Amino acid sequence: MSGPPPAPAPAPTGAPGPAAGPAPLIEAVGLTKWFGPVVAVSDVTFSIGPGVTALLGPNGAGKSTVMRLLCGLTPPSKGELRILGGNPRRDVSLTRWIGLVPQQDGVFEQLTAAEFVGLAATLHRVPDVAGATAAALDLVELSPADSRPLGAYSKGMRQRVKVAQALVHDPRVIFLDEPLTGLDPRQRRHMIELFARLGAEGRCVVVSSHVLDEVERFGSRVLVIVQGRLAAEGDFHAIRDLMDDRPHRIGLRADDVRRLSTGLLDAGVVVGVQLVGQDRAVVDTVSVAAFRRTVAAVAAERQVRLLEVRPLDDDLESVFKYLVGR
Amino acid sequence: MGPFGALYLTQLRIQATRARLLSLAALGAAGLGIAALVGRQNTTLAAGAEFVAVFGLAVLLPITALVVSSAGFGDTIDDGTLVYLWMRPVARWQLALAALLAALTIATPLTVLPAALVPVVMGSPSTLVLPALSAATIGLIAYCCIFLALGLRSKRALMWGLLYIFIWEGFVAQAGGNSARLAVRAYTQAVLTNATGVAFDLTTIDPPWSWGVPLAVAAVAFAYTVRRLGHHDIP
Numbered sequence: 357m358s359g360p361p362p363a364p365a366p367a368p369t370g371a372p373g374p375a376a377g378p379a380p381l382i383e384a385v386g387l388t389k390w391f392g393p394v395v396a397v398s399d400v401t402f403s404i405g406p407g408v409t410a411l412l413g414p415n416g417a418g419k420s421t422v423m424r425l426l427c428g429l430t431p432p433s434k435g436e437l438r439i440l441g442g443n444p445r446r447d448v449s450l451t452r453w454i455g456l457v458p459q460q461d462g463v464f465e466q467l468t469a470a471e472f473v474g475l476a477a478t479l480h481r482v483p484d485v486a487g488a489t490a491a492a493l494d495l496v497e498l499s500p501a502d503s504r505p506l507g508a509y510s511k512g513m514r515q516r517v518k519v520a521q522a523l524v525h526d527p528r529v530i531f532l533d534e535p536l537t538g539l540d541p542r543q544r545r546h547m548i549e550l551f552a553r554l555g556a557e558g559r560c561v562v563v564s565s566h567v568l569d570e571v572e573r574f575g576s577r578v579l580v581i582v583q584g585r586l587a588a589e590g591d592f593h594a595i596r597d598l599m600d601d602r603p604h605r606i607g608l609r610a611d612d613v614r615r616l617s618t619g620l621l622d623a624g625v626v627v628g629v630q631l632v633g634q635d636r637a638v639v640d641t642v643s644v645a646a647f648r649r650t651v652a653a654v655a656a657e658r659q660v661r662l663l664e665v666r667p668l669d670d671d672l673e674s675v676f677k678y679l680v681g682r
Numbered sequence: 683m684g685p686f687g688a689l690y691l692t693q694l695r696i697q698a699t700r701a702r703l704l705s706l707a708a709l710g711a712a713g714l715g716i717a718a719l720v721g722r723q724n725t726t727l728a729a730g731a732e733f734v735a736v737f738g739l740a741v742l743l744p745i746t747a748l749v750v751s752s753a754g755f756g757d758t759i760d761d762g763t764l765v766y767l768w769m770r771p772v773a774r775w776q777l778a779l780a781a782l783l784a785a786l787t788i789a790t791p792l793t794v795l796p797a798a799l800v801p802v803v804m805g806s807p808s809t810l811v812l813p814a815l816s817a818a819t820i821g822l823i824a825y826c827c828i829f830l831a832l833g834l835r836s837k838r839a840l841m842w843g844l845l846y847i848f849i850w851e852g853f854v855a856q857a858g859g860n861s862a863r864l865a866v867r868a869y870t871q872a873v874l875t876n877a878t879g880v881a882f883d884l885t886t887i888d889p890p891w892s893w894g895v896p897l898a899v900a901a902v903a904f905a906y907t908v909r910r911l912g913h914h915d916i917p
Contacts, residue, residue: 397769427767430915431913431915445912448772448773448774450771456765456769458762460762460765461762462762462763464763464766465761466695472766475692476765476766476770477686478683479689479772480770481685481771499750550894599729643738
């Protein structure tokens with residue numbers, strides 16, 4: 357087995373992103389993957405250094421395929437990939453420095469949490485298996501003394517065990533594919549803090565998610581994957597601003613929707629109106645916050661009974677479509 | 683315990699489910715029960731050898747090997763747990779060898795032991811015990827290697843394995859000649875024939891081919907498994 361790769365320099369807490377740090381731990385150049393006629397990932401190039409990097413995209417965008425490519429679980433159809441300077445698919449010893457939380461729910465159901473995490477520690481040749489197992493389970497707030505098999509665990513508990521087995525060998529690069537699935541709000545918060553801490557310690561943490569708010573809380577660098585392509589890359593807040601600046605479409609229902617729409621136009625919070633039937637309209641606004649503050653007041657002022665306000669394009673899919681179309 | 687021991691124990695737990703063990707043990711016990719009934723009427727070496735060949739080598743051995751060894755990787759692919767063994771700094775051949783040894787550990791008492799007990803239960807000459815043991819052991823190694831690879835190759839390993847056992851080995855190979863030489867069963871029966879002098883329907887295969895070919899097939903199937911672990915998608 358080859359020796360350990362050089363340790364990355366710890367990134368300062370709150371660092372803007374790995375691009376600003378030392379040499380990247382992950383490099384993908386022209387990464388492409390197709391399954392028969394379906395192109396899952398198309399010509400994606402990026403590099404990732406220490407810190408938390410989120411892989412963001414709607415369901416089916418290709419995030420999991422990118423994750424699988426990065427871990428070496430599937431070979432690229434085209435392109436180059438280097439993790440810690442090598443290819444984990446060819447060099448098995450590289451997996452010593454990699455931790456993975458896969459998306460699938462399956463675990464060895466007949467094992468206890470300690471056995472499952474201990475198996476990972478043993479296969480990684482961790483010197484003190486029992487100690488490392490207890491420490492990893494403690495990180496995710498589970499007890500090594502729990503004698504129940506994993507088959508009896510809830511989805512959230514399994515998810516935490518999966519995180520523990522990915523961390524038990526103190527990896528340098530950690531891939532987390534939708535790691536917050538099934539967790540309650542308190543555990544989500546705990547996990548987000550844990551991932552942020554791991555990133556701040558200089559590890560390369562790659563988290564995939566299709567939930568925008570989740571990624572926001574990672575406070576990280578973002579790679580936005582849409583339809584298998586890299587749609588945007590950079591600091592989350594910059595991308596979020598970009599998303600917020602786009603025109604938003606909102607559906608309105610009111611007893612006199614024409615008068616309400618005129619009032620909103622006069623107030624300058626909408627930039628376009630389309631009347632749909634007698635009591636419905638679709639309006640475009642560039643500031644959802646201003647629209648929310650104003651719409652009730654305008655309705656009251658114009659003596660219109662407001663029946664419904666419904667965002668029509670607030671899902672990630674439309675946000676991503678906007679980013680791709682820019 | 684080292685990584686290989688952990689892999690072996692994990693594979694034992696994957697393959698040796700209660701349902702599998704009970705159903706396969708029941709199959710072997712049923713065979714021995716039938717052997718006892720046959721032995722009431724015929725205790726000759728030929729009758730004993732024929733029962734070992736027809737039940738032990740043609741049914742119990744391949745079915746047990748299929749059910750157990752195809753689960754080694756098949757079950758982990760089905761439930762997505764293979765990644766927890768694969769994403770570790772462990773050589774691919776060790777993954778495959780641990781699965782194979784676990785399959786042999788489970789299947790040996792379920793197949794080789796009943797095959798060796800047939801002469802005892804039937805009251806046939808004890809000279810049949812060693813040939814039955816040898817034929818069953820060689821066959822078990824070959825079948826386990828083949829079906830271990832099949833479990834990694836196909837999501838429908840059980841179906842393809844049963845088709846091979848019953849359609850190819852059960853019908854096509856019965857035509858004799860070259861088709862029989864493509865059936866593991868022909869070689870295991872040949873080992874039995876060469877040691878006891880009792881001839882069966884399938885083609886005649888002399889040693890060392892009778893034991894060498896199944897072991898060579900096992901080696902090729904094992905090499906294929908190792909290669910596939912290194913080159914194919916891991917779910």
